[in-house]
Amino acid sequence: MKIAVFGAGLMGHALALVHALGGHTVRLTDNNAETLARAPKLMATALATLREGGEADATWTDARLASTVTCCNTVAETLQGADLIVEAIIERPDLKRALYAEIDALAPMHVIIASNTSGLDIFPLMPERRQPRTLIAHWYTPPYLVDLCDVVGSEKTDPAVIETVRKLVADMGKVPVVMKKFIPGYIANRVQAAIGLETDRLINEGYASPRDIDDAIIYGLALRIPILGHMAKADFTGLPMIQNGMRSSTYQPATPHGRSEALDKLIAEGRTGVMSGKGYFDWGTRSPDELFRERDRKLLALKRALRDIGRMEET
Ligand SMILES: NC(=O)c1ccc[n+]([C@@H]2O[C@H](COP(=O)([O-])OP(=O)(O)OC[C@H]3O[C@@H](n4cnc5c(N)ncnc54)[C@H](O)[C@@H]3O)[C@@H](O)[C@H]2O)c1
Secondary structure (H helix, E strand, C coil), X not given: CEEEEECCCCCHHHHHHHHHHCCCEEEEECXXXXXXXXXHHHHHHHHHHHHHCCCXXXXXXXXXXXXXXXXXXXXXXXXXXXXXXXXXXXXXXXXXXXXXXXXXXXXXXXXXXXXXXXXXXXXXXXXHHHHHHEEEEXXXXXXXXXXXXXXXXXXXXXXXXXXXXXXXXXXXXXXXXXXCCCCCCCCHHHHXXXXXXXXXXXXXXXXXXXXXXXXXXXXXXXXXXXXXXXXXXXXXXXXXXXXXXXXXCCCCCCCCCCCCHHHHHHHHCCCCEHHHCECCCXXXXXXXXXXXXXXXXXXXXXXXXXXXXXXXXXX
């Protein structure tokens, strides 16, 4: 397929790489010239990590990548020959609406439009006549390592379009999860948000340190998740135990209140995370680049191990 990727930021350049490695030709654009100029180097760096980790074969040279992904300066040029548009521009409804109008004016009617939005109901932003071929295909960062892609349409989306995108994602070796209807945050980010509410409470109310929380998550919670997920783990726990826990209401969920004192304090001190060298933890003198590379290498090693082990399959 011919893919047009709009937005070459954190997600867009990585999605261009994913679709290129998946066997498609890609045209990539960004309305910020500097961001577009930076994209080929970022893609080449990610590709090098994948080559080193054996996730991309040796034929994937930088030259092959450059001939598969073309950077374009205009909407019209980007849309040339496109079968699928991957929209990964900034998360602002006004800007997405404006881009959809430009696309509507220029793209042939057969083109499928897939938004990577994290939380916006983009369907009302799309001109009516495009809605049957509009859906969300939401990826996780970095999408060349994290395989999940949430696929969801509106009630106006043609089911055949959802199936085309589901198959395209699966054929690239990725894992599409087709949701029955749109909800902001999909599944993984909603579960993560619930975890975030709880960890904020544990920190803000003085029950545990960030280190304690990550020890509990990494050595307790996480070990089972890669093979059992959450629902299959419940079957191994035994459902009556969960029922009893619910009946006695021993666990009261944290109430969202829109902010976290601990988080506000860190940010006010300039501790914004890996990019500033400090967040909940001190990341020492290593550059963000080095830290991302180390994370990616470990993720790759874990992916390989998980592939070997496989998940618990239901009968
Ligand atoms: N950051 C994440 O972890 C993540 C994960 C999944 C989904 N998303 C979603 O992906 C989308 C992009 O997020 P991001 O993190 O890559 O943001 P980003 O800010 O890194 O990149 C967005 C890019 O869009 C460009 N842009 C804005 N208007 C444009 C237009 N009309 N045409 C072309 N380019 C335009 C900007 O110049 C910018 O480079 C958002 O919808 C976001 O919700 C982000």
